[in-house]
Amino acid sequence: MSRRPSRPVRVVASALAAGALLTTAACSDDGNGSGNGARASDVSASPLARKQPTYSPSPALTEAGARAALITEADIEDDWTQVKDTEAENWHDGLLVGTVDVSDFLTAKADAADCQRLLDSLFDDDLLGRPSGASALRGFEQGDSRLLYQVAAYDRTDPQDSLDWMATLPEKCDQFTATDNGEERTVQVVETSLPDVGDAREGLLVTVKGTVDDTPATLTLEVAAVRVGAADAITVTAGGLDEAEEDSVKDALENGTQRLKDVQAGKTPAASPSEIE
Numbered sequence: 294m295s296r297r298p299s300r301p302v303r304v305v306a307s308a309l310a311a312g313a314l315l316t317t318a319a320c321s322d323d324g325n326g327s328g329n330g331a332r333a334s335d336v337s338a339s340p341l342a343r344k345q346p347t348y349s350p351s352p353a354l355t356e357a358g359a360r361a362a363l364i365t366e367a368d369i370e371d372d373w374t375q376v377k378d379t380e381a382e383n384w385h386d387g388l389l390v391g392t393v394d395v396s397d398f399l400t401a402k403a404d405a406a407d408c409q410r411l412l413d414s415l416f417d418d419d420l421l422g423r424p425s426g427a428s429a430l431r432g433f434e435q436g437d438s439r440l441l442y443q444v445a446a447y448d449r450t451d452p453q454d455s456l457d458w459m460a461t462l463p464e465k466c467d468q469f470t471a472t473d474n475g476e477e478r479t480v481q482v483v484e485t486s487l488p489d490v491g492d493a494r495e496g497l498l499v500t501v502k503g504t505v506d507d508t509p510a511t512l513t514l515e516v517a518a519v520r521v522g523a524a525d526a527i528t529v530t531a532g533g534l535d536e537a538e539e540d541s542v543k544d545a546l547e548n549g550t551q552r553l554k555d556v557q558a559g560k561t562p563a564a565s566p567s568e569i570e
Contacts, residue, residue, distance in 0.1 A: 381432025
């Protein structure tokens, strides 16, 4: 499958013997349109304005604020180890590369485009679209699993639109086939439950069955996104070739949402209990 010219694939060495778990993180980029510029007189006439929260918007998230809102090893417990930012930025997962087979969608071929968007956004780590404001990410390793955590501002787009799109995927993309260089992969998408944090949230369990070095392999990913306020959001992708990381994702969302709220309120996020000990 041809990748976008602006996102060349860089293969990174993995702890896996097969070398297949290569998770990605997308760089911040500019977005589309403008979601925050409505005048008070325009509110009643603007559909987008009617969707915005009724409380006063938080100050724009800064790069320093986004970094302060990132979780630490202490926030997800277990045996996670933080990796260098430059390493996390270049993670790639080759099993997510593929062209969706449109023939799987006999009665709703338009759904194939949504499934392709899902694969591409997971590969590029821009599940909610490219951030239009400040963003920061952090990566963690535990055995053969990876967890990628991102905080970003979408002040010129609407993260709720992407969350609404995510909510449709378990039905649209419950099971489909993707092909890369003649190799077929079976992809399944299931809705998952998330802790009641933030202002809106969506969770997915994505499994991709394929082969690595002619050996059958299954990539299992817990994928979650939480909107905090009108324009800021958290995204988490965690898993590997062994199992999903449901508990760690929930820990990340619960602790990370509070950290982001603290930053939005102009506070310094409190240290995790295990960091104080």
